[in-house]
Amino acid sequence: MRSATLAAMTPERPAPLAKQGRGPSMHDVAARAGVSHQTVSRVLNDFPGIRPETRERVLTAIRELGYRRNMAARALATGRSEVIGVIMPEVPHFGPTSTLYAIEHAAKQVGFKPLITTASWDSESMGEALDFLLGRAVDALVVMAQHPDVLAAVDAITDVPVLFVLTGNSHGARSVAVDQVKGTRLALDHLYSLGHRRFQHVTGIAGLTEAQLRRDTFLAFLDEHGLERLPVLEGDWSADAGYRAGLQVADGVTALFVANDPMAIGAIHALEERGLSVPRDVSVVGFDDVPESAYAHPGLTTVHQDFTEVGLRAVSLVFAAINGKEPDVGEAVEPWLVVRDSTGPVRS
Amino acid sequence: MRSATLAAMTPERPAPLAKQGRGPSMHDVAARAGVSHQTVSRVLNDFPGIRPETRERVLTAIRELGYRRNMAARALATGRSEVIGVIMPEVPHFGPTSTLYAIEHAAKQVGFKPLITTASWDSESMGEALDFLLGRAVDALVVMAQHPDVLAAVDAITDVPVLFVLTGNSHGARSVAVDQVKGTRLALDHLYSLGHRRFQHVTGIAGLTEAQLRRDTFLAFLDEHGLERLPVLEGDWSADAGYRAGLQVADGVTALFVANDPMAIGAIHALEERGLSVPRDVSVVGFDDVPESAYAHPGLTTVHQDFTEVGLRAVSLVFAAINGKEPDVGEAVEPWLVVRDSTGPVRS
DNA sequence: ATCCGCCATGTTGACGATAACATGTTGACG
DNA sequence: CGTCAACATGTTATCGTCAACATGGCGGAT
Numbered sequence: 001m002r003s004a005t006l007a008a009m010t011p012e013r014p015a016p017l018a019k020q021g022r023g024p025s026m027h028d029v030a031a032r033a034g035v036s037h038q039t040v041s042r043v044l045n046d047f048p049g050i051r052p053e054t055r056e057r058v059l060t061a062i063r064e065l066g067y068r069r070n071m072a073a074r075a076l077a078t079g080r081s082e083v084i085g086v087i088m089p090e091v092p093h094f095g096p097t098s099t100l101y102a103i104e105h106a107a108k109q110v111g112f113k114p115l116i117t118t119a120s121w122d123s124e125s126m127g128e129a130l131d132f133l134l135g136r137a138v139d140a141l142v143v144m145a146q147h148p149d150v151l152a153a154v155d156a157i158t159d160v161p162v163l164f165v166l167t168g169n170s171h172g173a174r175s176v177a178v179d180q181v182k183g184t185r186l187a188l189d190h191l192y193s194l195g196h197r198r199f200q201h202v203t204g205i206a207g208l209t210e211a212q213l214r215r216d217t218f219l220a221f222l223d224e225h226g227l228e229r230l231p232v233l234e235g236d237w238s239a240d241a242g243y244r245a246g247l248q249v250a251d252g253v254t255a256l257f258v259a260n261d262p263m264a265i266g267a268i269h270a271l272e273e274r275g276l277s278v279p280r281d282v283s284v285v286g287f288d289d290v291p292e293s294a295y296a297h298p299g300l301t302t303v304h305q306d307f308t309e310v311g312l313r314a315v316s317l318v319f320a321a322i323n324g325k326e327p328d329v330g331e332a333v334e335p336w337l338v339v340r341d342s343t344g345p346v347r348s
Numbered sequence: 349m350r351s352a353t354l355a356a357m358t359p360e361r362p363a364p365l366a367k368q369g370r371g372p373s374m375h376d377v378a379a380r381a382g383v384s385h386q387t388v389s390r391v392l393n394d395f396p397g398i399r400p401e402t403r404e405r406v407l408t409a410i411r412e413l414g415y416r417r418n419m420a421a422r423a424l425a426t427g428r429s430e431v432i433g434v435i436m437p438e439v440p441h442f443g444p445t446s447t448l449y450a451i452e453h454a455a456k457q458v459g460f461k462p463l464i465t466t467a468s469w470d471s472e473s474m475g476e477a478l479d480f481l482l483g484r485a486v487d488a489l490v491v492m493a494q495h496p497d498v499l500a501a502v503d504a505i506t507d508v509p510v511l512f513v514l515t516g517n518s519h520g521a522r523s524v525a526v527d528q529v530k531g532t533r534l535a536l537d538h539l540y541s542l543g544h545r546r547f548q549h550v551t552g553i554a555g556l557t558e559a560q561l562r563r564d565t566f567l568a569f570l571d572e573h574g575l576e577r578l579p580v581l582e583g584d585w586s587a588d589a590g591y592r593a594g595l596q597v598a599d600g601v602t603a604l605f606v607a608n609d610p611m612a613i614g615a616i617h618a619l620e621e622r623g624l625s626v627p628r629d630v631s632v633v634g635f636d637d638v639p640e641s642a643y644a645h646p647g648l649t650t651v652h653q654d655f656t657e658v659g660l661r662a663v664s665l666v667f668a669a670i671n672g673k674e675p676d677v678g679e680a681v682e683p684w685l686v687v688r689d690s691t692g693p694v695r696s
Numbered sequence: 697a698t699c700c701g702c703c704a705t706g707t708t709g710a711c712g713a714t715a716a717c718a719t720g721t722t723g724a725c726g
Numbered sequence: 727c728g729t730c731a732a733c734a735t736g737t738t739a740t741c742g743t744c745a746a747c748a749t750g751g752c753g754g755a756t
Contacts, residue, residue, distance in 0.1 A: 090449075389743065
């Protein structure tokens, strides 16, 4: 089994499942406790008006039988599943991943679990993901929308509450986002205030909201301050792309704004290879504040995005929506600048 | 909503759900197509023996109504859910996260999706996770077992196939693991062959299988070669811990084996702060080969773990088990050494 | 022509839970 | 001492699907 392959594993129709005996049901528990199945249901759902003794008897029977509620049946009867669907990008970047963990953690607290599926932003892929999750009767949907196109694809969904976790500006009431413009300006203001006047930018994947906003804000900033627009270097979020971009940084540039930390680390590596010292010759600012950035060489100045907060708010909003409450809409999540050693005053 | 809180969100009993009308069912489709609901079911499940014209009529009705299969009902009737439960560590480390993405990707290919829940390794937390997932009628369980204790907790489960994704040695037939001993020896042999004789080790979280194996193998290696056992430095996988450990590396040590890359990066930072150059004074080897390691300063020599392969094999084995086939058990996944610039010959 | 059997489809009964309604048993009160 | 409300519990219908069996029509073999 060197390098497992799934090719041979895809049958035309699902193979005849090895039938496994089902576990005990409410009826079994009821029989054992000498009550009706409905009483068992009531105990399970904490209904009032059960004699303590009866409840105890039921609970004992449950324990003895190792009974476990069948959520499929419950979902069928109630229409709710206590599962929230999460649609993520297919590539494991720091932001979505951190947010996912935060969502999982927060959802657990309120009795929900995430059912994950990944999708790229083309509508076919999105459609499949939606079909799958909605078929699963998820109670709500959290969509990590990297690309403007997904908004339209998902907006048609009315079956369940939908929340966008954007890495950009907000979309309607039901969305959570880190303020990208603010974050970008934090970085650029910092560089500007250190005296830098020749800027260059390494972008994230073209077209993604997040990357686009950082890029647009960068260019706007240049214009506002009457600075020269040097060519923007196209990246793809990877350290590798950062490295390649770093090799192309124009001569005379003293301030490099990189759209995320891994690329910044790659870029710094390239700059040093070219004999340019950071921050003596070039100051570099990243974005994200991944945990390793503090120990990069030199320690990376970067914009911190609070993904934990994003996940928490996402669950909070989704939960409100599920319960039909008005969402407690907040402003965008505020990023902040973490100044370390990769930025310094421009050399005179 | 500064810093969202979930405290106020946990009602005693689930709030009365805002009732949302259910979508169309098979009956609706059947009525529209002028057939019986069973025929609809047959079309949906690709049964043979449907007149093409009938099938077409059904498909049209489905499209027109925007019908979507109710998987809860299907799961109830069939006993299978096409969902595999995944139990992960609560902390977002590189290994489990990468494996998760690989699992999601591979599972999707064979029509499954992962239902994720996190758990620490105490049996209470594990028990909750298991209850949740088994109650969901997951078709199989993938458990990322960081700690020996979880094996026992999960071994009792017989309802569904269980697969362990270990970050250590294997456990019974149904497990996938990267060969930790091999990986560790790769790193140590490399250092030894460069002439190093004074070694020190920074560990992962004490007790975790992975950390324990690397540590044990390290100590065994020392003994085999008659090398001095300097104190082992306790880490917790974080770059931060690596940094702190780096500050405590003993004088005269020329070879530092660090249990993962982030800690290695932190340790290097500390060493440089102490005026020790890597690799001139100290050679450092990490573990994992996170994408940024190539661009660390200096480029980090490390042991590559192929988590994609782990995820793929996990799904492959799980899928086989679900279908009652004998698993195609393979050996442990082989790690390999990636030599970069953080290691060099010992100075004479 | 008759019967058999296959093909395409319809009918009925689980699956395991909840919801709505029905029932029997208390105890308080006039 | 009878009545009624409140309480504790039981009974029946329902959710949407699949599985098993039933049916009707049509063609070929006898």
